[in-house]
Amino acid sequence: MHHRLRYRAHIDGLRAIAVLGVVLFHFGAGWLPGGFVGVDVFFVISGFLISKSIYAETTEGSFSIFGFYERRMRRIVPAFVVVSAVTAIVAVFLLFPPQLVSFARSLIWSALAFGNVYFYRRADYFGPSAEEMPLLHYWSLGVEEQFYLVFPALVMLCYRWRPRALPFVIGGLLIASLIACEAVLRVDPAAAFYLLPFRAFELLIGAALALPGVRFPKSAAVGGAAVAAGVGAVLAGMALITEQSPFPGLLALVPCLGTALAIWGGEHSDSLVTRLVGSRVPRFFGAISYSLYLVHWPIVVFARPAFPEIDPLAFLVGGTAASTLLGWLSWRFVEQPVRQNRAIFPRRVVFGGTVAGAAVLIAFAGITTGARGFTGRLPADVQHVLAQTHYxxxxxxxxxxxxxxxxxxxxxxxxxxxxxxxxxxxxxxxxxxxxxxxxxxxxxxxxxxxxxxxxxxxxxxxxxxxxxxxxxxxxxxxxxxxxxxxxxxxxxxxxxxxxxxxxxxxxxxxxxxxxxxxxxxxxxxxxxxxxMFKRPGPEIVAERMYRRDADMNAGHDMxxxxxxxxxxxxxxxxxxxxxxxxxxxxxxxxxxxxxxxxxxEPLQYDARxxxxxxxxxxxxxxxxxxxxxxxxxxxxxxxxx
Structure with a gap:
């Protein structure tokens, strides 16, 4: 039997801070240069809540691996499939063939829960090419899903053979992952950013906090102070950490430990600070945070070329509002029905729908890749230029x-x-x-x-x-x-x-x-x-021809x-x-x-x-x-x- 966790309003408040930090950062809020650390907040929250459920069920002897993955699918898959499908449709009309092929490849990897590996090989999260990848934000989903492919088995093994060893195993893995992340950050920053072994410590911080035997404050004064300090640390990270900071590494402990402190303080205490963090508006954004996270980045990618002259403030406000609306629609009409209505969506439908949804996305991506991004939809002269990438x-x-x-x-x-x-x-x-x-x-x-x-x-x-x-x-x-x-x-x-x-x-x-x-x-x-250009010359030239831009000098593309x-x-x-x-x-x-x-005739067939x-x-x-x-x-x- 599934051990249903009680609702924690202050955690939804933390989700709200996390998702709004990420969204505002991506829509250009210069006053929040570290908004991207909201993802780290999500990792700690996820590690805490899901581990707490696993521990409880394993202790009771009721843990089911099928039940666990059913709940993960109900939570993750419906919005993922719908948002990915809508994004794919829009991409066909708005992306140029090479960009569409890149999108299709990222879709295949993301549908298989390895999007982070694809983006590690292809993209600098903070580089200019990031804004040509509508699914770049799926890297974090890959990290989480890979973690939960391994973590439940690890917990079950410990409970079966050495129950008392679990805290030491989790603590050891946490420290090892943190040390590895800090070390790899110096030689391969992209690996430290994207790959599970170097991000696992963030989820494990939440898993450690959820361990049986961890004591939480009941005093309103102590709990409120902890929540205030934790939220303050997260907000400080968003305000002070920048794209140039050596991140994640040890610096990621600022938002991660801040999140853990806020969860710890509000778990069993009732204070004014805890109630404020879990008040109505934060609860709303916390509830829709997953769908809001999914929809916001494709809007960023598609809106920038569509509105190149838009005022930055209008882009920030309009983009955040549009993302919130679409995020709410996804939560209300996609997430909630599948999660709540088990009569219409029983386990077999959830598993079958997951396989079918992934198959459809992968099939679309395969066709798109095979057709080279449907180059036939372009004028003949543009096709000729684009073909020079195979010179x-x-x-x-x-x-x-x-x-x-x-x-x-x-x-x-x-x-x-x-x-x-x-x-x-x-x-x-x-x-x-x-x-x-x-x-x-x-x-x-x-x-x-x-x-x-x-x-x-x-x-x-x-x-x-x-x-x-x-x-x-x-x-x-x-x-x-x-x-x-x-x-x-x-x-x-x-x-x-x-x-x-x-x-x-x-x-x-x-x-x-x-x-x-x-x-x-x-x-x-x-x-x-x-x-030397930032990407293949024929792609740049073909795009300019397609958009009737007569300037064929490199300019900002150098x-x-x-x-x-x-x-x-x-x-x-x-x-x-x-x-x-x-x-x-x-x-x-x-x-x-x-x-x-x-x-x-293009003068170069690649970037150099x-x-x-x-x-x-x-x-x-x-x-x-x-x-x-x-x-x-x-x-x-x-x-x-």
């Missing part, structure tokens, strides 16, 4: 021969055609894919001048002697081979270029490499960063790292005695505004690599500069729109 890049880079990747061509040896022809003046390209894409243009310019060209390039390989690239181990052998060959054969010129020369360590190692080459009598040319690297390298190489620096941006991007399409049209536009002027041209006379400067 055959291998010929441009000479992939697998002179451009090496893991498992392609070995770590040290290059194909014979990558070496300059003996007996002729030679120029060698040494670096990453950002330099490899210039080969064809440089080879054409070199041939006209009687030079032979060599190409020593690899994926993410910076041309720095002694620099170890852990993600791309082949670079060690490639760089060793390049330096040995260059010092032995002494070509007339070496052109160096990479995609991440942005740190003082990089520049110091680059100077050491340059010094060795110039000491051998080799002229050194260093290329600056190439245009990756900020490009300008950081450009400034750093320009300053570093000003008056450099051993190398000539060529700025790609100054040579080819008028007023630093880089074109993304020329003559109806050129199509043949891009090679023609960007690389040919640079080839002339490498052999002694100048910025003012470059074809790009004359032809730029």
């Amino acid at each position: 055959p890049f291998q010929p441009i880079l000479r992939d697998g021969k002179c451009f090496l990747r893991d498992g392609r061509g070995g770590a040290r040896e290059l194909a014979p055609e990558c070496l300059p022809v003996p007996g002729r003046p030679a120029i060698v390209l040494w670096g990453s894919s950002h330099l490899a894409q210039f080969y064809q243009a440089v080879a054409a310019a070199a041939k006209a001048r009687g030079y032979s060209v060599g190409q020593f390039t690899g994926a993410a390989c910076l041309p720095l002697e002694g620099f170890r690239n852990v993600p791309s181990p082949l670079c060690d052998g490639l760089n060793e081979f390049a330096m040995d060959w260059l010092l032995k054969h002494k070509p007339a010129m070496v052109v160096l270029g990479g995609d991440a020369l942005v740190s003082p360590d990089h520049l110091a190692r680059l100077d050491a490499t340059i010094a060795k080459l110039t000491a051998a009598g080799i002229e050194v040319v260093v290329l600056g960063p190439v245009p 990756d900020d790292m490009v300008f950081t690297a450009e400034k750093l390298m320009t300053q570093h190489f000003a008056g450099h005695p051993n190398a000539r620096f060529i700025s790609v941006l100054k040579a080819t991007c008028p007023q630093m505004r880089c074109p993304m399409m020329v003559g109806g 690599h050129f199509t043949a049209a891009g090679v023609d536009y960007y690389a040919r002027p640079l080839a002339a500069l490498i052999f002694g041209g100048n910025h003012a006379g470059s074809p790009a400067a004359a032809a730029a729109p």
Whole structure:
């Protein structure tokens, strides 16, 4: 028999604070920079209430795993399926095909309770791409559902074999998760944010508070003070923690312990503070908090592009009001009937409906992904541009021969055609894919001048002697081979270029490499960063074409790292005695505004690599500069729109 928990008004009040913090933060309330910690409040509340029920039923011998998951499904699934389905319908009409495909993939993972894993791999919660993901907020549902796949079994095992060990098991796991979260936060912040092992301590704080034997204050004075202090800690976290804070980690203890303190204080005491927290208005928002949480983020995502010029205050007020209305409708007509009316929705209907709902969502997502976001609904010219995301890049880079990747061509040896022809003046390209894409243009310019060209390039390989690239181990052998060959054969010129020369360590190692080459009598040319965008260029161009935006310059879509690297390298190489620096941006991007399409063809097929049209536009002027041209006379400067 299910152990029904008594109603706790002050916990609904805490839910209200949590959900309103999240909603206001997402709708742009700058005065609440840490509103996102409302999710942490939810985790503690969930851990407390659900654990308390599990403990009671397990002690009585009435716990049923089927009954437990039936209650979870009644609570979670109806609103999840309805909100996801409505969001999917709207997404088909409002999202561009690549965004729709991303949405569909996130829907599959979310329907399988692993949305947090998908978003860990794909999204920065605080980054600009987050506002293109209507289901990003489902990450927290994934964490909870994964926790409750494991936790009931853990409790049952403890009760069966070592009942007295349960507090120590929960305490040990709590501490281990917290320590792991703090440690991982330093090396992989996204993992600490999204993944269960590093968030489990928040739910376990609630589970620890619910343990049999925990004493709660009965004094109104003590209980009221605890509730006030706990709510104060939560509100302080919302006001003082920011997106730049190292979160979650130890800092998450502020809202989590504040929530636990408020629950503890109001559990068995009656005070003015407790009654205020559990008063009518907070109870309303607490009751609809789950549905309100589900509906608010899709509204944020869909409303921003629909109303780009909307006043921030109107967006905040209007968005919160619309979310509240839709959240109430979902609670009243979706959540409540399934939870309360067991005659119409018995267990078999709940289980069957869960499977059917998930199957429908996954089927829709599969069809959408297979159809590439229904590109056929777009005009032919837009489809043509969008298709360039599948551009055959291998010929441009000479992939697998002179451009090496893991498992392609070995770590040290290059194909014979990558070496300059003996007996002729030679120029060698040494670096990453950002330099490899210039080969064809440089080879054409070199041939006209009687030079032979060599190409020593690899994926993410910076041309720095002694620099170890852990993600791309082949670079060690490639760089060793390049330096040995260059010092032995002494070509007339070496052109160096990479995609991440942005740190003082990089520049110091680059100077050491340059010094060795110039000491051998080799002229050194260093290329600056190439245009890089925040997402694939064809997607940006196609969206602008679809929305009839005539501006095909990168603008705000340029990756900020490009300008950081450009400034750093320009300053570093000003008056450099051993190398000539060529700025790609100054040579080819008028007023630093880089074109993304020329003559109806996108210049890049992803966020940072050129199509043949891009090679023609960007690389040919640079080839002339490498052999002694100048910025003012470059074809790009004359032809730029």
